Every structure is written in structure tokens, then in C-alpha cells.
Amino acid sequence: MRLFIMIQGIAIRESAGVGDQAQRRLMRGVDDLDFFIGDEAVDKPNYATKTEPPLNTPENREYLAEIMFETFNVPGLYIAVQAVLALAASWTSRAVGERTLTGIVIDSGDGVTHAIPVAEGYVIGSCIKHIPIAGRDITYFIQQLLREREIGIPPEQSLETAKAVKERYCYICPDIVKEFTKYDADPGKWIKKYRGINAISKNEFLIDVGYERFLGPEIFFHPEFANPDFMQPISDVVDEVIQNCPIDNIVLSGGSTMFRDFGRRLQRDLKRVVDARLKLSEELSGGRIKPKPIEVQVVTHHMQRYAVWFGGSMLASTPEFFHVCHTKKDYEEYGPSICRHNPVFGIMS
Amino acid sequence: MPAYHSNLMDTNTKLVGNMALLPLKTQFKGPAPKETKDSDIIDEAIYYFKANVFFKNYEIKNEADRTLIYITLYISECLKKLQKCSNRNQGEKEMYTLGITNFPIPGEPGFPLNAMYAKPVDKQEEETMRAYLQQLRQETGLRLCDKVFDPQTDKPSKWWLCFVKKQFMNKSLSAPGQ
Numbered sequence: 001m002r003l004f005i006m007i008q009g010i011a012i013r014e015s016a017g018v019g020d021q022a023q024r025r026l027m028r029g030v031d032d033l034d035f036f037i038g039d040e041a042v043d044k045p046n047y048a049t050k051t052e053p054p055l056n057t058p059e060n061r062e063y064l065a066e067i068m069f070e071t072f073n074v075p076g077l078y079i080a081v082q083a084v085l086a087l088a089a090s091w092t093s094r095a096v097g098e099r100t101l102t103g104i105v106i107d108s109g110d111g112v113t114h115a116i117p118v119a120e121g122y123v124i125g126s127c128i129k130h131i132p133i134a135g136r137d138i139t140y141f142i143q144q145l146l147r148e149r150e151i152g153i154p155p156e157q158s159l160e161t162a163k164a165v166k167e168r169y170c171y172i173c174p175d176i177v178k179e180f181t182k183y184d185a186d187p188g189k190w191i192k193k194y195r196g197i198n199a200i201s202k203n204e205f206l207i208d209v210g211y212e213r214f215l216g217p218e219i220f221f222h223p224e225f226a227n228p229d230f231m232q233p234i235s236d237v238v239d240e241v242i243q244n245c246p247i248d249n250i251v252l253s254g255g256s257t258m259f260r261d262f263g264r265r266l267q268r269d270l271k272r273v274v275d276a277r278l279k280l281s282e283e284l285s286g287g288r289i290k291p292k293p294i295e296v297q298v299v300t301h302h303m304q305r306y307a308v309w310f311g312g313s314m315l316a317s318t319p320e321f322f323h324v325c326h327t328k329k330d331y332e333e334y335g336p337s338i339c340r341h342n343p344v345f346g347i348m349s
Numbered sequence: 350m351p352a353y354h355s356n357l358m359d360t361n362t363k364l365v366g367n368m369a370l371l372p373l374k375t376q377f378k379g380p381a382p383k384e385t386k387d388s389d390i391i392d393e394a395i396y397y398f399k400a401n402v403f404f405k406n407y408e409i410k411n412e413a414d415r416t417l418i419y420i421t422l423y424i425s426e427c428l429k430k431l432q433k434c435s436n437r438n439q440g441e442k443e444m445y446t447l448g449i450t451n452f453p454i455p456g457e458p459g460f461p462l463n464a465m466y467a468k469p470v471d472k473q474e475e476e477t478m479r480a481y482l483q484q485l486r487q488e489t490g491l492r493l494c495d496k497v498f499d500p501q502t503d504k505p506s507k508w509w510l511c512f513v514k515k516q517f518m519n520k521s522l523s524a525p526g527q
Contacts, residue, residue, distance in 0.1 A: 149511035177353060180399045184508065210508065211399070225403045 047076035047325055049312045054081055054116050054123040058340040065339035069331045076325035078316070079342050081123055083107065083116040085311030086253035088346060092310075093301035101344065103249040103299075104241055106234075106266075107308075108256035110135040113220075115238050117245040121344030127244040129237050132230050133223050135256040138170075138216045139163045141226040145212045152205040154198050161196055165209050166216055169194075171260040173214040174268070183210060217259040221269065235269035242274070242294070250298045253307035263300040270296045320345045352404040353397040355413035357390055362412070365478045366455055367467040368419070369412040379484030380477050391489050394420035395496065402515045415466060419482070420489055422461075422522045427493050428513045429523075431505050437498040440505065444490030452486070452522070454478050461520045 048068055052061065061079055068077045083105040091099045101121035107114050113131040117124045143162035146153060153161050169192055173179040183190045192209045219226040221233045238250065250270075252263060278291045303310040315321060324345045326338050363370045365380075372384035373391065388396075394417050401407075401421055409415060430447055434440040453459030454475070456468030469475040497509045 145511070148514055149507050176400045177397055181396070187508075215403070222403070224405045228405065231406065 046074065047078075047316070047322070048072070048074045049316045049321075050077065050079050051082045051085060051308055051312060052079055054083055054114075054128060055125050056081075061339045061342075062336035065326070065331065065336040069328050069336075074328065076322070076327050077331075077339065078321065078325045079339060080312060080315070081118075082308045083114075083118050083123055083253075084121050084344065085309075085315065086307040087118055087121075087251055088311035088315055089253065089303050089307040090251040090299045090301055091314070092303060093299060100249065101346065102247060103251045104238065104245070104247050105251050105253055106238065106257060108134055108220075108252075108254040110255070113234070113254075113256070115241045117241055117247055119245070119247070121346075124245050127241055129241055131220075131223075131232075131234055131237055132227060133219055133234070135166075137226050138219060138256070139166055141219055142166050142170075142212045142216045145215065146207065149210075150207040152207060153196070154200070154205070157196065157199060161194070161207070164196075165194055165212065169209050169213045170216045171214060172217045172220075172262050172265045174261075174265065176214065176218060179214050180211065217262065220262075221265070233269070235266060235273055238266070238270055239273045239277070242270075242296070246294075248294055248296050250296065251307075252298065252300055252304055255305050257300075258305055263298040267296060267298040270298070315346050318346060352401055352407050354410045355390065355393055355417045357393060358411040358413035364412055365474060365481055366469050367412055368415040368455075368478070368481075370477075370481060371413060371416055373484065373488055375484060375488040377484050377487045379480045381481060381484055390416050391420060391485065391492055393417065394424065394489070395492060397421075398424050399512065402512055402517045404517065405519055407518050409465060416485070418462070418465075418518070420485060421517050422520060423486055423489055424493060425512070425515070425517060426522050427490050428497070428509060431493070431497055432510050432513055434505060436503045437494060440494045440498060441491065444494055445487065448483065448487035448490050452482070454482060459524075461522060 050064055050068065052064075064079060065077060068074050084101060086105045086107060087101050087103050090103070102119050103117075105114075105116045105118060107116065111134055113134045115129045115131070117127050139159065139162050142165055143158050146162060146165070147158060187210075190210070190213075192213070194207050194209050196205050196207070197203070198205055215225070221235065223230045223232065242248070250266070252266075257263075274294050274296060278293065281291055282289060301307075324343050326342075330338050357371055358369060369390075370381065371390040372382040373379075373389050374384045375381070390413065397417070398421055402425070407414075407418065409418075427444060427447065430443045431440050434443055454469070455463060455466035455478070456475075460466070469478050497505050499506045
């Protein structure tokens with residue numbers, strides 16, 4: 001398998017260092033795909049794995065199958081749900097006996113964050129929750145904070161400066177008041193300097209990076225800081241999903257979950273919300289019903305940023321993969337409708 | 350965690366309107382009793398200010414919270430004035446002037462939070478409230494100068510002035526444009 005293509009990103013394992021360039025040209029349509037796969041795929045066709053978001057329509061899958069089999073001439077195709085691949089990627093941080101395709105996947109990218117419950121490899125579509133806070137909102141918030149305090153950032157570059165600051169210096173803290181106090185007491189230790197270059201004058205500009213280090217990612221837990229219409233912290237949203245689908249295993253995926261201590265803070269806040277709820281139900285029943293304590297576990301691992309790609313890569317490297325792929329022969333015989341259903345595989349029972 | 354609330358409420362505290370008349374560590378004259386513990390409500394408000402100012406919604410858990418809210422809003426007013434001061438001396442003078450300037454109290458039309466604060470019932474309570482609020486304002490202004498002015502440069506620190514535009518609960522003690 002030399003090529004793994006995703007609707008939201010392209011990762012090419014062994015060929016030309018297209019890497020970054022690929023990322024910037026994402027999602028602009030099928031014609032662009034031609035540019036990347038180009039001659040390689042047509043000359044030496046390999047089995048392909050494509051990914052799709054949860055709740056994708058069967059018609060989209062047929063359209064996809066048509067493109068892959070007709071334009072790119074792949075001998076076999078498997079279309080996987082992104083959340084399921086993210087769960088598979090989490091196997092890197094677990095013992096062999098604990099590998100499961102059941103869990104709640106928190107996928108946070110640039111545009112939107114989803115909490116997706118998956119049971120035995122099948123997504124429970126009606127319980128998916130969306131949170132309108134993601135990477136882009138954190139960048140805007142940081143941009144605003146920097147603008148109100150720092151001078152010297154060229155206005156056209158303020159967004160990219162904010163993005164660089166976010167990726168390099170941000171982390172999640174356990175308590176914002178204590179963090180503010182830490183920064184005020186010992187600025188030399190906590191306040192960092194960021195050096196940027198003015199694109200027009202080519203001069204350097206230097207800014208201080210302070211409170212935004214922990215305030216930026218804090219908007220996951222306090223959306224009201226950045227969004228006047230949405231107030232539910234991410235831990236409350238995940239708690240709602242847990243109530244609808246009792247799954248205690250939570251897996252993170254996507255670039256915006258990469259903030260240091262994101263998993264720990266989510267686990268701590270979730271535990272508080274869940275414990276409070278159980279305690280309340282015990283009190284309301286007059287002590288008669290003692291609910292079983294729910295042990296919430298948030299799993300983090302090295303490949304979180306590209307969890308979907310990594311999961312796809314892992315599953316496609318198993319021998320089972322060839323059995324579940326739809327072949328070109330079948331496509332020619334039966335048509336694109338064979339791709340409407342892609343069976344789940346990979347669990348060792 | 351939600352916004353930060355006051356821990357200083359206790360059953361013995363007197364109320365003025367529905368605000369707690371909490372003790373203060375201050376030299377300014379007024380109805381507040383003398384605070385014997387290490388920190389008083391003004392210390393608490395300043396400690397929580399930078400975090401609380403980001404919150405647009407605030408749930409009042411006890412009467413001390415109302416005192417906390419008032420001080421938090423007043424700190425924002427002080428920062429607006431301190432922004433224009435070039436040294437600590439000028440800052441302290443501005444704070445003194447701001448503290449004693451005529452200000453609206455709960456029940457009057459200029460007060461922004463009439464929905465949450467009770468109007469004083471009689472002339473005497475009104476006087477107490479006005480005197481207490483003035484005491485709060487003067488002491489807060491003085492303590493802020495301590496924090497905001499950088500001892501080395503004698504200029505207000507940008508780490509405080511960056512909060513000038515932030516409005517706690519989207520409210521402000523002064524009318525828009527001031």
C-alpha cells in the first residue's frame with residue numbers, strides 16, 4: 001500500500017515530499033486529486049483506503065467509488081469512517097487484550113469539534129454532538145488578546161502570528177486564577193518572547209507571549225470567552241454523550257487536541273461532572289439507589305494529530321484488509337452500489 | 350470550572366440592601382468594620398479580576414458576590430483612567446478623584462445592575478450604602494496603583510492595561526463612550 005488518501009488531508013507515504021503543499025491544497029475538489037496521485041497511481045495501481053465523515057450519505061460513497069475505480073484505476077477500495085480509524089489508532093497506547101473499537105471519539109480540528117460515540121466499529125449517529133469551538137476559534141481569540149496588548153505586529157500578519165503562538169506556546173492549565181498569579185509573580189519564567197519577521201520591511205519584530213498561553217485553549221472549557229452564543233463546556237457535552245451512550249472510553253484525535261494536558265484536564269472535569277450527577281441521583285432517591293461509579297478514561301497517544309491517517313495505515317496493513325476491500329472486478333460486474341456498505345474489521349476476538 | 354465567587358460570606362455579616370457589608374483593611378472612613386484576617390473582599394476581587402473579567406455570565410451565590418461584582422466593575426473603571434496616567438503619583442491622584450466623584454447607587458437610574466441589587470429602603474440605608482461604596486472605591490483605587498504601576502519604570506503595566514476593553518458580564522459602571 002503506497003497511497004493513503006483522505007478527504008480532509010493527504011498523506012503520501014513514500015513519494016515526492018508533497019507533504020505541506022498537500023495540506024494547503026486540501027478539499028478543493030476532485031480535480032486536485034489528480035495533481036497528487038497523477039501518474040503514479042495510474043501506472044502502478046494499489047489498493048486504496050478512503051475516509052469519510054460519520055453520517056456520510058451512501059450516494060457520496062458511490063460517487064467516490066466511481067472516481068477511484070474509473071479515474072484512478074485502483075484495483076481495490078475500502079471506505080472507512082474517520083472516527084473508527086481514530087479508535088484504531090489509539091491501540092498504540094494499549095495492551096493487546098484491551099483493543100476495542102468501542103469508545104467516544106473527540107475529534108477536534110480547525111473548523112469544528114465533534115464527539116462521536118462508536119460501538120464495536122459502528123457509529124451511533126443520533127448521539128453525535130457538535131461543539132462550535134475548534135482550532136480556528138482559538139487562533140482568533142489569541143489574535144484578539146495579542147492585538148489588545150502588543151505593539152509591533154504587522155496587521156496583515158496578526159492571524160499567522162497568533163497561529164504560530166498557539167502552536168508553539170499554548171497549553172491547558174488546571175486553574176486560570178492560579179495561573180494568572182504564577183505569571184504575575186514570576187514573569188521571567190512564564191512569559192515567552194516570539195520573534196517574527198515583517199514580510200514587507202523584512203525587519204524583525206519581538207512580542208511577549210503571556211496569558212494567551214493558557215487562555216487560548218481554555219475556551220474549550222469556557223466557550224463564553226470567545227463565543228457569545230455557546231456556553232457549554234466540552235466536559236458537559238461529553239457527559240451528555242455518555243448519558244446517551246454509556247461508553248467510558250474516550251479517545252482524542254485531531255490537531256486541536258494536541259495541547260499539553262488536554263486529556264488530563266478533560267478527564268478531571270468529566271469525572272467531576274459525572275460524580276456530581278451520580279451523587280445528585282443518589283440524594284434524590286433518598287439514598288436508596290446507589291449508582292455504580294463510572295470510571296472515565298481519556299486515552300492520549302503519540303499519533304493523535306494524524307490519528308485518522310494512522311488508524312487507516314494500521315488497518316490497511318493487516319491481511320484482513322484485502323478481504324473486505326471492494327475490488328474493481330466487482331465494481332465492473334455489479335456497479336458502484338457495492339461500495340455503499342463497508343464492513344468493520346480488525347478486532348481480534 | 351465556572352466563574353470565581355467570594356469565600357468571605359458568613360452568617361454574621363451585616364447587609365446593606367442585598368449587598369454584604371464586609372469588613373475592610375482601610376484607612377478611609379466609612380461604615381465598614383475593621384478586617385482582622387489577612388485578606389479582605391478587595392484583595393479577593395483583585396485576585397480574581399483577571400479571570401472573572403472574561404466571563405459574560407455570572408451566577409450570584411451569596412450577598413458577598415454582589416460586593417465582589419461591584420468591585421470588579423470598578424476595577425475596570427480605574428484601569429480606564431490609569432491608562433492615561435504617566436506615573437504613579439498622577440495615578441494615585443486620579444484614583445482619589447474617581448473614588449469621591451458622584452456615582453449612582455443601586456436604585457438610581459445610572460446604576461447598571463439594578464436588576465440584581467436591591468434599592469435601599471430608607472434614607473439611612475441609602476447613606477450607609479453610599480458611604481460604603483465610596484470606601485470601597487477609594488481603597489480599591491489605592492491598592493490597584495500598587496499592582497498596576499511597575500516599580501522600575503513607574504509606568505502602568507501592559508499586563509493590566511490589556512484588560513481595559515474587557516467588560517465583565519458585558520456591563521460597565523460608566524456610560525458607553527466614557
